Amino acid sequence: MTVRVLYFSWLRERIGVPFESIETDAVRVNDLLVELRKKGERYNLAFTQTSSICVAIDQELGDMDSDITEAEEIAFFPPMTGG
Amino acid sequence: MKLSVQEEPFFPDGKISHFANQNLETGAIVSFLGKVRSDPENPLEYMLIEHYPGMTEKAIEKMMGQAVKRWNLIDCLVIHRYGKLTPGEDIVLVVTSSKHRREAFEAADYLMDFLKSKAPFWKKEISQNGEAWVESKEIDEVALERWK
Numbered sequence: 661m662t663v664r665v666l667y668f669s670w671l672r673e674r675i676g677v678p679f680e681s682i683e684t685d686a687v688r689v690n691d692l693l694v695e696l697r698k699k700g701e702r703y704n705l706a707f708t709q710t711s712s713i714c715v716a717i718d719q720e721l722g723d724m725d726s727d728i729t730e731a732e733e734i735a736f737f738p739p740m741t742g743g
Numbered sequence: 744m745k746l747s748v749q750e751e752p753f754f755p756d757g758k759i760s761h762f763a764n765q766n767l768e769t770g771a772i773v774s775f776l777g778k779v780r781s782d783p784e785n786p787l788e789y790m791l792i793e794h795y796p797g798m799t800e801k802a803i804e805k806m807m808g809q810a811v812k813r814w815n816l817i818d819c820l821v822i823h824r825y826g827k828l829t830p831g832e833d834i835v836l837v838v839t840s841s842k843h844r845r846e847a848f849e850a851a852d853y854l855m856d857f858l859k860s861k862a863p864f865w866k867k868e869i870s871q872n873g874e875a876w877v878e879s880k881e882i883d884e885v886a887l888e889r890w891k
Contacts, residue, residue, distance in 0.1 A: 666795070668863070668865055669793060669865035669867075716798055716863070719795070719797055720798075738865065739879035740864055740879065741859070741860075741877045741878070742794075742859055742866075743777055743858040
């Protein structure tokens with residue numbers, strides 16, 4: 661399946677693009693992260709510390725174990741700092 | 744309920760007075776205005792606020808709905824800006840209305856706590872010393888625990 665993957669804040673800066681289409685058979689967010697890390701040093705560096713990374717699946721907050729088999733849009737970002 | 748996620752500045756006095764005059768059952772209105780502040784030891788030149796269009800609106804509307812239900816609010820308003828903001832500019836306005844003051848106070852407090860760490864915004868500060876993403880604070884996470 662093809663998913664649209666988005667990056668925000670310093671993740672976007674480290675990876676170098678705000679979004680991209682990814683071909684994947686990943687079942688969970690963690691599986692997708694393993695695949696992304698293999699894409700190169702920039703990805704590996706960006707996803708070193710996944711404990712400080714949040715994920716949204718189709719614009720709803722999820723976690724690294726969330727099922728993504730039906731997902732169309734997956735976003736990775738650091739903890740939010742609104743307000 | 745009214746939400747606006749916008750780049751352009753807003754006029755808080757006008758927003759609050761318009762909100763205040765809508766319903767005759769309203770006995771209490773609480774407003775909170777968040778501003779860009781500078782630090783004298785490391786003066787801020789400007790701040791860049793990034794957000795996740797689509798999710799931002801969904802997440803805030805959800806928390807507004809929860810606040811209305813939990814405190815039986817008559818109404819609430821949230822305005823949150825993104826883009827480039829300089830010290831002294833307004834970032835966020837939260838206004839709540841209810842029959843009695845306690846509900847409006849608590850709901851505004853709740854909405855601000857959620858906006859701080861559950862709405863997809865990220866702030867970057869640019870000063871003479873360089874630029875840095877604002878890190879989330881543990882105190883903001885702890886604040887959320889109060890509402891469980």
